[in-house]
Amino acid sequence: MRVLIVEDELYLAEAIRDGLRLEAIAADIAGDGDTALESLAVNEYDAVILDRDIPGTHGDDVARWIIAAGLPCRILMLTAADLLDEKVRGFEIGADDYVTKPFELRELVVRLRALGRRPAEGAPPVLEHAGLRLDPFRREVYREGRYVALTRKQFAVLEVLLTARGGVVSAETLLERAWDENADPFTNAVRITISSLRKRLGDPWVIHTVAGVGYRLDVAADAAASRA
Structure with missing residues (x-):
């Protein structure tokens, strides 16, 4: 949020x-x-x-x-x-x-x-997609039933991605939604956080890069492309 x-x-x-x-x-x-x-x-x-x-x-x-x-x-x-x-x-x-x-x-x-959890489109209390389950109230994340410990920023980024329900989220949107107004628009903080979040979530990667556009959650995306 x-x-x-x-x-x-x-x-x-x-x-x-x-x-x-x-x-x-x-x-x-x-x-x-x-x-x-x-x-x-x-x-x-x-x-x-x-x-x-x-x-x-x-x-x-x-x-x-x-x-x-x-x-x-x-x-x-x-x-x-x-x-x-x-x-x-x-x-x-x-x-x-x-x-x-x-x-x-x-x-x-x-x-x-x-x-x-009650925006106009009606997001559920617990976010689930691509084998991931995020509970914003308990600040807990699970992948296929396995608990995943995340930093606060990793959690915030994942929450934005899950809210998109598989849609592509640009780096600019992630910076706007997970950081405050003091964030440097030219920073590589988003890329660094995505990289560390992928490692925390483990293989196979579920956060995929859409070249020139942003990131999305999907278990079936091309593995080579996702590691860009």
Whole structure:
């Protein structure tokens, strides 16, 4: 997953970001509504953790913009308000979920994962393809029933590939979905991570290179081509 944290309390935003990274969730931070709109206009996010009471464009208006623009990202509102009327208003605006401060990071992660497994096309809670099984909640990966230990970045990349259900995913998309906005677009991090992920998953390789296009998961692809 890739998440945008819209929160003006920097220490809290950074704590959330660091906690999400430990769960293999890439996260960017926007400290005000205007910056949030700029990030949403140029990046693709699976979810937005949105504090309603932020400087600049109000959080409610950010949510309205997301809905009006037809963005597929889910909205998880974050606020100190614990009044029922405030929560109802948030849902009426278009929020998908609501968390009241103070909160436990573990709960936030679970709620994000629950939102992430219900995109417009209806991805299942557990991702399975090409003999692989990935559980985003437990952060577990199995190949043909064999547990595979992955690093956080390997897990994030594999999750993106599995979500594509056999479709080709470009290196640019992987960089955008599994890394944050600070990632160097000219880096070879994607290729290095794919290489190490292939080794972790073992033979025969299931991550195949589509020359000039990207990567895909398939047990039947040409072995020579896959090792490009």
